[in-house]
Amino acid sequence: MPDLLTHAPDPVDPGEAADAREDERHIKRHVNGKFLIGAAVLTFMILFAIFGPMIAQFDPRISGDNPVLAPPDSTYWMGTTSLGHDVFSQMATGARTSLLIGVIAGLIAVTLSILFGVVAGYVGGVTDEVLTLIIGVMLVIPGLPLTIVISSAVPGRSGLLVAVILGITGWAGAAVVLRSQAQSLRNRDYVAASRIAGENPFRVIGVEVLPNLLPLLTGQFLFGVIFAILGEAGLSYLGLGPTGSISWGTILNDANSGYALQSGAWWWFLPPGIAVALVGMSLALINFAVDEVINPKLRSAPLEARRLRKAKAEKKAIAKADKQAAKDEKKAEAQA
Template identity: 45%
Template sequence: MKIKIGAGILVLFALVAVLGPLLISADPAATSEAGLQGPSAEHWLGTTQTGQDILVQTVYGARVSLGVGVLSALIATMLAIAVGLIGGYVGGVVDEVLSVLTNIFLVLPALPLIIVLAGYLPQRGVASVAVVIAVTGWAWGARVLRAQTLSVRRRDFVQAARASGEGPLRIVFYEIMPVLLPVIATSFLATVVAAILAEAGLSFLGLADLSTVSWGSMLYFAQNGQALLIGAWWWFIPPGLCIALIGTGLALVNFGIDEIANPRLRTIKVPRKARA
């Protein structure tokens, strides 16, 4: 049930991000004289201080925010797989070096490091921000995958593959990694949530590309326009609510995957007769 609800939320936002800009031909940066108008038949979610349509910006912002989140999670997950699986399987000096590198990134505070790295970016586009977020967000997944690999590498099918003459890389990526797919999926979804929040935080602080409309840049301009003080709730609630719903959907899917991978977490349904 959790997976169905979470997947429904994610599919809805994915359709908005992919098809929304195609169905809405308006320019999200276009200004008008209808400034700070509340929701109406003409502007369903109201307008900004300069007359920009909030609905159009929310739809276009979904593509940027979700794009940054998914791209960052893909890069971070690939780094986590490479470091965690290889280090956990090979062991020895390789594992010690990779563990020290992972611990360094775990100890460093993520948000301040993201802010520092983003401040030195020559270009603050979607790809650049995604890479910065990924570089600071792979360590947790690598630590979990390393611990799981240390356990899996002692199982019989791994020993049989090693005895049959398979190489280390083939064993890691064709024997061990398929077993750890639920853990990898959980790490990926958690990284997507963290990346979306990090992108929103960077945009809110003015460290991202503010010429690109995203949910974070919407919150930045709403804060600069003092939307909360003047009572323009329609300016900041839509992007904030979208971020919250995306986080909820990803969390529900994550919990559902945990229940499938770990039967102990499943909810036991008590028959009605037993309740009575």
């Protein structure tokens, strides 16, 4: 930068080259930044879920002699609830439940979206019609209400059951995308070539088509996990989450029914809220980074927007200068 200031502005070429180089560096930093932040936060959360319960000093379910609604201190790192439960222990146990439900539900959703989307797109014909109909129905049924109906119909819900419920209500959107991708891949020459070689349809889908969908599937899995974690928190908050187990959603639910907000016990409802938000954010960031790898257009989009702004500003400046020049000219004429 100082170079640019001290030296007289060179003719266009070197400056532009430097610009391009900076753009390139910018792109790299951009991608890495998103991915790094996302991965760091996610790793922290996973480590917390693994080791948190080990370092927690109290049983999350037993209040014992704990003080009630104690603010965070050296003994109770995140304070206690209105019943005297240690919030840190609950958060640690809850992390396991929430993340596990998220991953299981994400896996179920991806599997279902492959089964419906890829098969519909690849096979085509009547199979496609039927599967697309099912996908369409699942797509227009609003997810959370359906989840609520199913959850309230089943007594004694385990964490696994909640994960299954979230999985089977959250796959339709991904299936639509996979279907159209599979339709495009079906017409590739290499798929025709493997059919001509005599491969059976299952192998063609599994070995020739699916690997090329892998980046897309990664994104969808991450999105599925976000959906499930948020969904679980929502269900638990409504009292429809896994019964008998502790998750971030159940902590929020307890905080709500324990009047945490009214009594100013911020340490009770903030940690689970922030944790859910952080996990969602980290997965979304990783998802964005993956998206940018799949679709390079996304990577250059912010850059293009900035270039456009720059060009517009320059145009404005030029127009202003022109106007000023015209004015000056008129003035000079008038004086003459």
